[in-house]
Amino acid sequence: MTPRSAQDTEPFCWCCGRDKPETELVRLGSHPEVGVCLECARWLQRRARQRHDSRHPGPSARLRGGIDAGRDLVIRKGWHRRGLLGALLRRIDRYLP
Template identity: 65%
Template sequence: MTVQPEKASAVVESCWCCGTQYSEAELVRLGQHPEVGVCLRCARWLQRRAVQRLDERHPSPGGRLRGGIRAIRATVIRKGWHQRGQLGVLLRWLDRHLP
């Protein structure tokens, strides 16, 4: 009978954006600064912020459409509709498929 070496426990690190702890598989690293890890949710938030900045710098019909979606998203969050039962489930699902 052989004894298997104990597996190293999963490394848990904090997201540099929200501070929540995640395993390495749930973090995205920056290219030139691999010490910086951002969770997938924060990476999505950053991506949306980057697209917003690009839309502001280069106005276009698509940018105006995304701006409208951002305004609706902000209203939904401000009113807390995303946390209301089945409506919240539907809105969160829809949000995952919008830019």
């Protein structure tokens, strides 16, 4: 993958580097030249939430930590790529924090 820059004419995600239509990008407020695709925005949101939870521990933070551990296990085992089981796990993941 070649490095991307603001001079590129086609819209792309500044996180994963993939070309994306403008409708699938979220622009940063103070730097509108920077766009992040919806998948990477969700990944960033989860990372921000994990960092927030680590600074503000509590029952809900522990519950979300358990969900994150389950998600990590599924990804590590590759279960999310297994046919019908993978489709079900990916669908469930859409509704998890």
